[in-house]
Amino acid sequence: MIHNIVPEYISCVLLALIGVYMLFDKKSRSQKEKIFQFSVVFAIIANINNIFSIYTMENAARTPVLLNVTLHTFYYFAVAVLTTLVSITTYATMFEGRYDEPRLKTAIVISLSSFFAEVALVLINLATGWLFYFDESRMYHAGALNAIPLAFLAIAIFNIIIFGILERKRMKKSFRMIIIVLPTISVIIGLVQFLLPDTVLTGTIIGFALLTLFIAGQQQRARVDALTELSNREAFFNDISYLCQKKTPYCIIIIGLKNFKQVNGILGQRAGDALLYSVGFYLSQLEPCAVAYRTSGVQFTLVVKRMDLYEYEALFQSVIKRFSQPWKTDVCCAELRAVFADVHSPEHAVGVDEVIASLEYATRLAKEDPTGKPVRFSDQLKNQFARRNYVISQMEKALQQDLFFLNIQPVYDIKKQRFTGGEVLLRLNEDNGMPISPGEFIPIAIETGIATKLGLMVMEKTCRFLHANQDIDIGWLSINISSQQDEFDETVHHLEMLLEQYDIESERIKLEITEMVLLEDLERAHATMDELNLRGIGVYLDDFGTGYSNLVNVMTLPFECVKIDKGFIRNVATHPQSFGMLRTVVQGLRSMNVIALAEGVETEEQDNIVRELGIDRIQGYYYARPMATEEFAWLISESCPIYPIQTE
Numbered sequence: 139m140i141h142n143i144v145p146e147y148i149s150c151v152l153l154a155l156i157g158v159y160m161l162f163d164k165k166s167r168s169q170k171e172k173i174f175q176f177s178v179v180f181a182i183i184a185n186i187n188n189i190f191s192i193y194t195m196e197n198a199a200r201t202p203v204l205l206n207v208t209l210h211t212f213y214y215f216a217v218a219v220l221t222t223l224v225s226i227t228t229y230a231t232m233f234e235g236r237y238d239e240p241r242l243k244t245a246i247v248i249s250l251s252s253f254f255a256e257v258a259l260v261l262i263n264l265a266t267g268w269l270f271y272f273d274e275s276r277m278y279h280a281g282a283l284n285a286i287p288l289a290f291l292a293i294a295i296f297n298i299i300i301f302g303i304l305e306r307k308r309m310k311k312s313f314r315m316i317i318i319v320l321p322t323i324s325v326i327i328g329l330v331q332f333l334l335p336d337t338v339l340t341g342t343i344i345g346f347a348l349l350t351l352f353i354a355g356q357q358q359r360a361r362v363d364a365l366t367e368l369s370n371r372e373a374f375f376n377d378i379s380y381l382c383q384k385k386t387p388y389c390i391i392i393i394g395l396k397n398f399k400q401v402n403g404i405l406g407q408r409a410g411d412a413l414l415y416s417v418g419f420y421l422s423q424l425e426p427c428a429v430a431y432r433t434s435g436v437q438f439t440l441v442v443k444r445m446d447l448y449e450y451e452a453l454f455q456s457v458i459k460r461f462s463q464p465w466k467t468d469v470c471c472a473e474l475r476a477v478f479a480d481v482h483s484p485e486h487a488v489g490v491d492e493v494i495a496s497l498e499y500a501t502r503l504a505k506e507d508p509t510g511k512p513v514r515f516s517d518q519l520k521n522q523f524a525r526r527n528y529v530i531s532q533m534e535k536a537l538q539q540d541l542f543f544l545n546i547q548p549v550y551d552i553k554k555q556r557f558t559g560g561e562v563l564l565r566l567n568e569d570n571g572m573p574i575s576p577g578e579f580i581p582i583a584i585e586t587g588i589a590t591k592l593g594l595m596v597m598e599k600t601c602r603f604l605h606a607n608q609d610i611d612i613g614w615l616s617i618n619i620s621s622q623q624d625e626f627d628e629t630v631h632h633l634e635m636l637l638e639q640y641d642i643e644s645e646r647i648k649l650e651i652t653e654m655v656l657l658e659d660l661e662r663a664h665a666t667m668d669e670l671n672l673r674g675i676g677v678y679l680d681d682f683g684t685g686y687s688n689l690v691n692v693m694t695l696p697f698e699c700v701k702i703d704k705g706f707i708r709n710v711a712t713h714p715q716s717f718g719m720l721r722t723v724v725q726g727l728r729s730m731n732v733i734a735l736a737e738g739v740e741t742e743e744q745d746n747i748v749r750e751l752g753i754d755r756i757q758g759y760y761y762a763r764p765m766a767t768e769e770f771a772w773l774i775s776e777s778c779p780i781y782p783i784q785t786e
């Protein structure tokens with residue numbers, strides 16, 4: 139009989155292409171991928187052997203029997219090996235991350251038992267000819283059990299289907315298709331083989347099986363997070379943009395794990411990974427109600443489609459409840475702290491970028507909220523978000539077009555009975571001329587990372603102002619610094635360069651910082667402040683009384699001046715408790731030789747009290763409001779001891 143081996147050539151080329159692709163794919167491989175790689179190489183060898191054995195069989199009379207027997211024996215052996223390898227790769231994917239499952243062990247035991255039975259049959263065949271034999275005239279004959287290897291193949295496929303059905307709920311969606319595709323292809327090829335008996339299709343079956351696994355593997359690699367097996371950020375973006383396009387209503391829940399660094403630090407990376415896997419596994423169980431994603435290291439996202447609001451709320455609450463319970467893994471058991479935020483698809487169409495930005499905003503608010511309440515991107519939040527974006531755009535424009543400007547609020551020295559300096563305050567006006575309060579734009583600048591740039595700009599403008607008014611005794615000017623410690627060192631370096639460039643004595647510039655900037659790392663703060671003092675740049679502690687600072691902290695850092703917050707001063711005339719506290723603070727500062735400055739003095743009564751308590755300096759509307767720099771220059775040059783005056 140003449141065989142048609144064209145399909146074998148084709149599958150050989152197909153497998154070779156997969157092999158070449160893998161050769162150039164430099165990504166690190168998992169155990170499963172290594173088995174797959176070996177399967178492809180082995181399948182190519184088996185295919186070539188198969189083609190060769192068909193030729194030698196057709197030309198049996200001219201071929202040594204030993205060669206024919208060897209090639210055919212290897213053929214049956216290769217079918218057994220490849221059937222087992224394909225089965226194991228399939229099971230490894232089906233049970234990925236759950237390798238301790240007894241069901242996986244059963245599947246492997248069945249596969250390996252079939253393999254050993256088949257190999258035994260191949261070996262026994264050498265003595266019995268049950269599978270095939272060559273007669274004296276070197277002709278090939280099928281043995282009585284020739285169809286048995288095919289039966290083994292059928293058993294393997296049947297097993298995959300059975301385990302696929304048993305595991306269907308726990309399997310990744312992308313992999314479920316394999317359970318349908320693999321058996322379908324096998325049945326089709328089996329039918330073709332039945333109709334065209336002279337066509338050799340063994341390699342084709344194996345080739346298609348490996349190709350299907352390969353495609354599924356590639357899809358998984360691109361869209362799936364390797365650790366949790368959830369869809370990744372990339373997949374989330376794709377899916378969301380599809381939903382936006384189709385205008386399908388959806389709700390998105392963000393779950394951010396808090397303090398996971400500590401979990402890793404205390405329990406170790408392996409336990410951390412196991413915990414993340416458990417969280418991912420729990421979330422994947424919510425399908426088909428919600429599709430879970432791991433959108434960043436410690437952030438998970440659920441997308442819920444077409445669910446009525448009541449059911450959605452129940453789902454959301456059940457997720458929150460689950461996170462209040464411990465997570466158990468093989469290596470540890472731990473409680474995880476999480477924050478929750480959710481966004482509902484808006485009635486009007488929005489782009490994917492807008493959705494992502496609103497999600498980020500809601501998540502950030504959730505992280506900042508100490509009560510840990512879930513944050514919903516409500517209408518109110520939407521307005522807040524829109525305003526924030528507007529302020530960001532105004533700041534960016536102002537930076538580009540140099541629209542920021544300075545005001546200075548004079549500070550009154552009680553002993554010298556005159557203004558001796560002032561605080562530099564940054565100002566920004568909207569396009570329509572309305573001022574945007576620094577209380578609004580500075581926190582946004584800090585969040586968005588613009589604050590350091592603004593800080594450098596304020597320093598530059600201040601130095602330029604001092605340089606331009608060298609002939610007037612402007613005294614000292616204090617600048618607010620809101621950068622974090624890392625950037626703070628850079629800020630100081632920049633200031634030193636400016637002082638030199640504009641020829642300004644360092645005593646004339648003071649840096650105002652809130653405790654948040656320095657108290658993160660007290661040791662480093664000491665070193666930075668000692669350095670500043672050495673160079674003659676005084677540091678003022680701003681807003682004393684609003685944070686967690688206490689006199690003990692203040693005493694450990696060499697502040698030149700402490701600015702007592704206006705909140706402290708507000709009630710000093712009406713609340714005896716506030717009065718008592720202020721007295722204690724001022725006494726403490728005096729004993730430490732630190733200048734005490736009262737912020738926010740607005741009335742004569744408050745003024746009398748702070749003077750009585752021995753405050754050194756006063757900054758407040760009662761003395762002077764923040765004013766344009768030229769006005770300040772004029773005021774201070776005219777400075778005489780008949781103050782206070784009211785300036786509007």
Ligand code: C2E
Nearest residue numbers: 563564576577580596618619620738739740757758759764
């Ligand atoms: P701050 O550093 O505590 O500045 C003092 C604030 O108190 C100023 O508000 C000032 O106008 C206000 N103030 C002064 N006297 C009185 C008073 O008698 N009564 C009342 N109610 N308020 C008084 P402003 O200019 O709105 O600034 C608010 C905050 O914005 C500042 O608080 C500071 O934290 C920040 N800020 C302003 N300019 C800058 C800057 O250039 N850089 C940085 N990083 N922050 C700045």
Ligand code: MG
Nearest residue numbers: 561618650680
């Ligand atoms: Mg200040």
Ligand code: MG
Nearest residue numbers: 680681701737
């Ligand atoms: Mg202040």
